[in-house]
Amino acid sequence: MESFMGALGLYGLGTLALIWPKRLELAAHYVSMGLAVIASLMVLGLASQELLGLAGGGMLQFGRYSLVIDGWAAAFLVIIGLSGTAVSLYGMGYGRGYLGARIRQLTGLWNLFLGSMVLVVLAGDAFTFILAWEVMALVSFLLVNHESEKKQVVSAAYQYMVMTHLGTAAILMAFYLLGSGAESFAFADLAHSDLPPMLKHIAFGCAFAGFALKSGLMPLHVWLPNAHPAAPSHVSALMSGVMLKVAVYGFGRFVFEFIGADVFAYGLIVMVVGLVSAFLGVLYASMEKDMKRILAYSSVENMGIIFAAFGCGMLLVALDRPYLSVVAFTAVLVHSFAHSLMKCLLFMSAGAVMHATGTRNVELLGGLLKKMPWTAAFTLVGSMSLASLPFTGGLVGEWLTLQGMMTLAYESGTPELRLLVIFAFILLGLTGALALGCFVRLYGVTFLGRRRSNLVLKAHEMPFTMLVGMGLEALAILAMGIMPAPVVNLMRHVLVTSPLAIPAGDVIGLWWNGGQSESVFNPLLILLAALVLTALLLMTISSDKIIVHQEVTWNCGTEPTRRQQYTATGFSKPLRRAFDFILKPRRERVFLQRDHAYFGRKLHYNLLIPDQFTDRLYRPVEHIMVKLADTLRIVQQGSVRLYIGYTMIAMVIVLIWGGL
């Protein structure tokens, strides 16, 4: 436990980049990023020790404040450590692009951001938690706001700040309620908080709202697709890959330790919100053209899956079958881990593409595979994983989630709950299919085909450090996908030891499927089989009898041009048609020139997919607030005499009140 202080100290040293002299700013950048890499490696190592049971927990007490580590915290520290290392390595190369643009601030705050996330997870009392949480929120706001010359960035950053503070307020409320019940703010005492049911419901609602906001669940996700494109790429990687998981950590603490999941409705709410977020998140992701917005909405989707699994576990606990909930809660941890890997990787590759071409709009890209082969390979791994294809980490978590749902259906015993599970299966199935489409579209339009604009011409492969950062994550995803057992076992071990404290023997096997049947998923075997089959196939077809003709693609007698390729907008058109009752796309066609009915006419086409939550929920609320504020302006007339009059009226009221 004390060794974590060393890692925090290194982050602190890295933060000192803020005060290095201006002429040494590049040196400051390298030194600080190096410190961030070392510190993250340290966190990774120490947390893995903790997970493997070599360190045996620990607690540091500073008066009323304390730092505690247990299995649940260690699992998330591993996520922070691994992704922190990879993204910091990448940031070494990527951050150079900010030379002369407040690079010291970027690097210093980067260290502070990582350090604050570690501190949130280590916090052993509400005060430390909230303090670190707030530092994390403010530092990430400053990082999002880094390119503050752009108007869009500033508005996105302020939206993020307002939203995140609403979340903090909700969490603060939950802590306050629990703390007033326990008469202490130490986590160990909060666990024995004795609250009347009504207050407990309110505390749960506040905690869920606060953490859901930070994890970007619908309808509290609106900041996410704006903040991620605004932030520098390695910052969005860390925010999406790691910071969202910190919210899962906090929610888990609340559920496992403070509030408990024994109320049926809690699990139901969490699961339904998760499912809806998963489905709508990926639907919006399929519509976007901005690479980082696609990834941001995909984060909404994956956090939705994580929370759906969480809700499923909570329902199983509420049904009094806690030993079966292990599958669902394992899915939460495993998918958090996998999503952190793949989302960091894809944000890094989006950053690489931006670095090379200067645009995030996929409609202007294409054919990047030849220019940046390594980045393309790593992105392929990440995209496959996000589409949850076999041999990647993304599948494992989703598979476990579905297993958890099956268990729920099997154990529920009531038709209503089975209906819910059917609904969940439909939504998760749609989510999976749409995710596949979404990432085929992202990868295909960006890296395959022919170039869609001249921006692609200047593209080049990335420097070594950036490739190492991406490569690390890609390797981890593949390793986890091919041999999921160690990761899954570790995560399950975490659950059975610390937060759930269930005797381990009750769970049979790894891939448990309710009842007496058992199913096993072993990607290594499948991979071997697939390799053998491919080899056989290659052997049979690779004889010299095959004649290959290379011809121009048939295009009704004309040469196909680059502009006739499938566009990203075109690719998602069927979806837009199928789901237009949800998406409500607004199309605008302007005929600029129309000489002939079919030929030689110029068309300006504008497609807008408004976020329904912004239009239906946030706009009206904003409208009402502004109206209320306008009404209040009546009392502010700017006349000194009127203000004195208010004082006088107040005084008369006080005197009458006192006299009665």
Added chain:
Amino acid sequence: MEYLVVLLLAVVYFQTRVMELKRSVVCLMAQSAIIACACLLAGLNHGLMHALIPFALTLGVKVLFIPMAMLKLIKRITDEREIFSDINVNYSTMAAAAFLVFGYVLGSRFMLDPLARDFFAATIMMIMTGLALMVMRKRAILQMCGLITLENGIYLLGLIITEGLPLVVELGVFLDVLIAVVVLVILTNRMSLSFMTTDTTVMRKLKG
């Protein structure tokens, strides 16, 4: 003491009817002098020194310095615009009477001693009338008179409730009033220079 209360009430009533600047300052002077006397009489119970210092301070600050500064200001300001109070003087007098009744209602609840009750009612009336003067008058000087009346009321209230405030507190109160009046005098002077009037309603233009 009883005579002082009657005198005080009479002066405050008169003050609500005065619209001319110089006369209202003279009223204020008389009012402060009565307060000083009350101060002296109340203090005598606690020893001569304790009575003399507040008396001297009240006399020096409120009876001499502040009215003198205000009179000097009145000589200097030139109101080019004719200012009429938009609220009839009768209303302020009526309000003062209502406040006096209100004071007696409250006083009968808080104070047992009849003399203290009279004083209490008078102070409530002074405080409220001071506020009312500030609200109902447009001219800066008259509003200042209202402020001093309010301040006198609070001072007298403190005096009868505590039967003599500690010296440090009294010194602090006087310093406060002194500074407030100095600032107000300077501000009114500046206002008269910039706006050519001391009508405070023109200040509304400053609202953003």
